Amino acid sequence: MSTPEAEVMQPSTPAGPMIRTLMGIAMLSGFLVVLTYQLTKPIIAENQRRAIEAAVFKVIPGAVSRKDFVVNGGEVEPVTVDKPAEGVLVYAGYDAEGTLKGVAAKAAAQGYADLIHLLYGYDPACECIRGIKVLKLAETPGLGDKIITDANFVANFDALDVRLSSDGRSLANEIVTVKPGSKQNPWEIDAISGATISSKAVGKAINQSAKQLLPGLVPHLDKLTAAGEPLQQPEVTDE
Known part of the structure; x- marks a missing residue:
């Protein structure tokens, strides 16, 4: 039995x-x-x-400059320092002469592992999507990431039909992703074998975004067209 003297006292x-x-x-x-x-x-x-900016020029062929606009409540207004974006942000792409070549917008949908974020380019001349650029994804390497590398899948967006209905309130045809090799219509996307979920996510993202954006954007394309300015060419002086 220990005694009080034998106990070791811990310093506090x-x-x-x-x-x-x-x-x-x-x-x-x-x-x-x-x-x-x-x-x-x-x-x-x-x-x-x-x-x-690099993505905008990739999805809008021929664009060399851009201006940012916001689509909100049926109105389209330029984004300025004093007026930040409140609505759907879009990027208008112009060629060297200031001609509107297309409009880029962001879209996202759930893939296999996480959300797939992308930018797509809308061409008013053909009422179609001319290209996409994946901004962020966490899909399985070698499978889901084929939405970036598979040439046949990327070709779906050379001229993907996103025409509006006759009343201008919705898409004339929903964008749908179909089985590999079964595409019959210009608003369909051929999926990638082995990466169906990722393929469908891309189609869903574009469909949702286009349905929301285009009915409010298309009637005001004249504002974007008028905003284009020719690029300033450097002066050449004789020495």
Whole structure:
């Protein structure tokens, strides 16, 4: 049986200094997180701007410049610093002469692993989609990512029909993804064998976006057309 003298007394640690230390560490960590966010925010924004611009020029053939607009409540207005986007953001693409070549918009739908985010280009001249660019996906490598690499699948978007109905309130035909090799109509998408879920996600994303966007955009394409300006050519001087 132990005696009180034999017991080893553990020194007690004052709670106050420990709490103050932990609070100091927490405040420093929070400060560093905020500082890192503030320092990297403009870099991230610039990288996103460049990525979107490159994607716009890919999905709108012939475009060399762009202007941003927002579609909201049947109105189409340009996006400015003083007037941020409140609605569906679209990117109008123009050639060197300032002619409107098409309009790009974002779309997303659930794939096999996660949401598939993409940008598609709408060509008013043919009332069709001229191309897509996948912005983000987490599909199975070698299968789901074929929506980027499979040439036959990408060819679906050379001229995918997205004409509006006679009353202009909806698509004349819903965009649907069909079994590989069974495409019969210009509004259908041939799926990829082994990547059906990812293929259907692309079709669903475009269909949902086009149904929402085009009825409000198409009647106001004249605003986008009028906004085009020829690119300034560098002056050539004789030396």
